[in-house]
Amino acid sequence: MLRDRVKEYLLKQIQRNNLQVGKTINLAALARQTQISVTPIREALSQLEESQLIKSVPNRGFIVPELTMSEAKNLYETVSQLEILALESAAIDERLVGKLKKQQLLLQQAHSPLTRLNERFKFHDLLVENCQNTVLMRILDTLKSRIRFYEQLLVKDASFYENSDNQNEGIIRAIEEQNIPTAALILKMNWMLVSDYVVAQLQKK
Amino acid sequence: MLRDRVKEYLLKQIQRNNLQVGKTINLAALARQTQISVTPIREALSQLEESQLIKSVPNRGFIVPELTMSEAKNLYETVSQLEILALESAAIDERLVGKLKKQQLLLQQAHSPLTRLNERFKFHDLLVENCQNTVLMRILDTLKSRIRFYEQLLVKDASFYENSDNQNEGIIRAIEEQNIPTAALILKMNWMLVSDYVVAQLQKK
């Protein structure tokens, strides 16, 4: 269905940092870009509205929502808890540690802020890769898409990643030792680190 | 916007148990019922699809998803955790205990399974009434809408409510004593009670 294709397209645009906060999505332009007429485009955008990735303003159209401190706090609080739940309910697979280490290397070798951010999200996705709760995973995916807007705009500082990298290594070590409560605790601290950083950056604006 | 009105209408229909599991939503009929043309109806249904309350099947339309054991388990696991998070982060207001007691009375006086179910959901909504995390509350609302399908169809037995009522009273008592960890624990047990009951009923089918 065309609606699904448009939604996929827009989610990819989000990952590539091609949807700017505050920007109105021009339906005619998007129809030309995708060669799909506006009806399924509107349906897809309505879905993204439901996910809070897009908001609609009557007679003005679909707009990428501005960033707010309260939303940031709420998002990070919720994601943190849900990701811990997913980690705790996932089957730990012995190849996971290898994958995490490899991913952490990729993260550290990333050259641009956007690549680094994407690798960081992949690291988190790996942590919960084996979680079988599809309801939970779907919610997490959606929330993380919204979080991308915050981090794409606000997390550029390489020094931030040093602290985060240390925590990621701590998480890997804990998982290697099958010590899930410690992994969960460090994971929570990691999300708090990002949350505090994002909130501080928002306060400067 | 008409899309929002259709969505509200359909969410109300869900609460009233007027959307049957497995039923295909007839767009022309809904357009006649609501006096709204199919374009905003499809947009609203696309949104409900995004929430997993409705699924779309190509060339057949929008259908209320069947109930499954795995979805039930996943839903209850996730709702339980999120509601506990919301309870723990809510400001406890001294009028809350009074409201909960009153609501519990309404629950116990309800004459029909559907009324009783709706009162039970209101009880749960009251528990988290003061939670300021709008991201979390929105997710909870959506998940609970989906859970209604399970409970409308499967939870009819009055004896189930006796156990649930006892737990509700335990939760009220714990909150009255400002003992949130205990309230959270009983709340978790309450969701497990429902989950186990629903899963058992599904197993009979």
Place this chain on the structure above:
DNA sequence: TAAGTTTAAATCGTATACGATTTAATTCGA
């Protein structure tokens, strides 16, 4: 020159048209 007003163009949200697909009803053959 800046602010206000008017006009023109662009865009939005909804209704409607229409080809494709599914469902229902009817017919045919064993």
Place this chain on the structure above:
DNA sequence: TCGAATTAAATCGTATACGATTTAAACTTA
């Protein structure tokens, strides 16, 4: 009579039309 084939009707998903609203451009006035 039952199952398969054919026909008809209903419905779906998408494209397009169009009135309403917003935005942009042009004009006027102080």
